[in-house]
Amino acid sequence: MTAAETALAAGPVAPRPAHRDANVLRWLAAYTASLIGDSVYFVALAWSAQKVAGPAEVGLVMAAGAFPRALLMLGGGVAADRFGVRRIVLGSDAVRCFLILAVAAGVAVTAPALWILVALALAFGAVDALFVPAVGALPPRITTPDQLARVTGMRTLSMRVSQISGPPLGGLAMGLGGAPAAFAVAGALFALSLPLLLTVRLRPLNVPDVGDAADVRSDPPAPAGAWQDLLGGLHYLRRHPLIGPLIAVIAISELGLTGTLNVGMILLNGERGWGPSGYGWIISGFGAGATVGAVLLTVAGRLPRAGLTLAGTLLVGCVGAAAIALVPALPLAVALAAAVGLAMGVCGTLANALVQTAADPAYLGRVTSVVMLTSVGLAPMSYPVVGAAIGAWGSAPVFVGCGVFGSVGVVVALAYGTVRRAELPGSRPRPSKT
Numbered sequence: 001m002t003a004a005e006t007a008l009a010a011g012p013v014a015p016r017p018a019h020r021d022a023n024v025l026r027w028l029a030a031y032t033a034s035l036i037g038d039s040v041y042f043v044a045l046a047w048s049a050q051k052v053a054g055p056a057e058v059g060l061v062m063a064a065g066a067f068p069r070a071l072l073m074l075g076g077g078v079a080a081d082r083f084g085v086r087r088i089v090l091g092s093d094a095v096r097c098f099l100i101l102a103v104a105a106g107v108a109v110t111a112p113a114l115w116i117l118v119a120l121a122l123a124f125g126a127v128d129a130l131f132v133p134a135v136g137a138l139p140p141r142i143t144t145p146d147q148l149a150r151v152t153g154m155r156t157l158s159m160r161v162s163q164i165s166g167p168p169l170g171g172l173a174m175g176l177g178g179a180p181a182a183f184a185v186a187g188a189l190f191a192l193s194l195p196l197l198l199t200v201r202l203r204p205l206n207v208p209d210v211g212d213a214a215d216v217r218s219d220p221p222a223p224a225g226a227w228q229d230l231l232g233g234l235h236y237l238r239r240h241p242l243i244g245p246l247i248a249v250i251a252i253s254e255l256g257l258t259g260t261l262n263v264g265m266i267l268l269n270g271e272r273g274w275g276p277s278g279y280g281w282i283i284s285g286f287g288a289g290a291t292v293g294a295v296l297l298t299v300a301g302r303l304p305r306a307g308l309t310l311a312g313t314l315l316v317g318c319v320g321a322a323a324i325a326l327v328p329a330l331p332l333a334v335a336l337a338a339a340v341g342l343a344m345g346v347c348g349t350l351a352n353a354l355v356q357t358a359a360d361p362a363y364l365g366r367v368t369s370v371v372m373l374t375s376v377g378l379a380p381m382s383y384p385v386v387g388a389a390i391g392a393w394g395s396a397p398v399f400v401g402c403g404v405f406g407s408v409g410v411v412v413a414l415a416y417g418t419v420r421r422a423e424l425p426g427s428r429p430r431p432s433k434t
Helices: 003-010 022-052 055-064 066-083 085-109 114-136 145-198 211-215 226-239 243-272 275-300 306-324 330-358 361-393 395-415
Strands: none
Touching: 022 055, 022 085, 022 114, 022 145, 055 066, 055 114, 066 085, 066 114, 066 226, 066 361, 085 114, 085 145, 085 361, 114 361, 145 275, 145 330, 226 243, 226 361, 243 275, 243 306, 243 330, 243 361, 243 395, 275 330, 306 330, 306 395, 330 361, 361 395
8 A cells, every 4th residue: 555545544634733833833933033022122212212301201202102003903904904914914024124223223323312212103103003913813824723722822922922031132232232232133033033924824714613603704895995994894893793792802801901900000019018029029920820821722722612711711810800909918919910810811812712713814804903902002091090090099999990890891701692602613522422
């Protein structure tokens, strides 16, 4: 028997797990390099602004990039669907690389003027509005649907690696060579990601079985303008029985918990007198928990009853976030932060995997742009509200209130049968044989 006949007799070959797939690993390396470059860029931008401006101007520089990113994010999703995610990812990453290296060369010969830093932040934010939806829509194009949860877990690990390694690398570059060196390191990391992205192969998309949403199909949209594409994407989200409710759950949980875990945690730490080291321990606990959650999903690849697991982990995260302000000792706060990180890491990974497996390929970029807008656009709007509320009433009632608000997402998830019964591809229990 020939080798080909032997292979046919053995049946179909099982797909390679994502963490052993060279194509996925090339994408992961490129994505990690790009994320670390982002972290180094923000360090360089912040320290450069601090050297030439006062606190108010530093805040202006750091916030400048958020406005074009939020305003143009939905347009970035339209561009990804119209022109292809590969083209947008490569083009926007190349532009980011050029911008950073040009600024590095500029500040090497002259002091970094405030207007240059503001212009850089605005331009970088505008390009990010193209890059973020496109890169977020890549995972379904590089792996099979049954491996998407594993790839999403690997993506979360990549984000944690960048958060841990990026700021120290940026600080080291600033210490050794000042702003030019830090911007150059960020540009070099973006440049490193480009050849890796060029080698990533994309696969054709189809819509797998995702429970009650499996029958949702959309015919390819007729050629139309960008505005019609945007409205068509929003209409698609509104009528989709799974993606629409899932995005509502994501938005509610982000608005309820993001401000609490960022701004609120700093103010709580000040109230308790735990000091900078205490704040560092709490944030490290949260990061460690989220990393463990990402590792679990990377190893397991999928979880049964994904919709119910999502709702349960979101509830644990909301209860844990509310309880952090009620415990008197730092070790308990760190333990709770780790539990919140673990729960929210699993919840966020499942939510993104379900959205991407359920989305029609023709709308994937626009769907991803709306998901990202809820986290990087809408969630930071809660920061001043949380800060003002804690100033008026103290940390404990605000933490509890935000936890209750985030729990509304649990109610929404359980109220919609499409979310409650949602399954990732390959996770549904096999029917018993009779």
